[in-house]
Amino acid sequence: MGKRYLIDSNTLIEFTGKLLPEIVYSKISSIIDDDFNISFINKIEVLGHHTADKAWQNFIAQATVFKADDDIINKTIEIRKSNKIKVPDAIVAATAMANDLVLITRNMEDFKKIPGLKIENPWDWKL
Secondary structure, eight states: OOOOEEEOHHHHHHHHTTOSOHHHHHHHHHHHHHHOEEEHHHHHHHHHHSTTOHHHHHHHHTSEEEOOOHHHHHHHHHHHHHSOOOHHHHHHHHHHHHTTOEEEOSOHHHHTTSTTOOEEOGGGSOO
């Protein structure tokens, strides 16, 4: 099996707003069609801004939403102890790491300092 991904909130918003270059949009579209994974934090962030929007609710309903379990909680604690990072970002990183997922995000600044986290910035994908 190839790479599996966790899609961060910023990438979801750029994807649905068609703010990505076409080739990047196509790659994310195929990831979403194949294996659409988000953290419960991403669901909260996205739907917290778009709660009345039925299209957003339907879109997020297609995703596998990873909930907090002991592995994610313990990994979040470990990340917070060793990095100055906001709790939501630590949970997203821990979710990706606990489930062997590559995090797709534009927020490289916060995430790049977490050892062992696999991350990709879709804007850096070779066009």
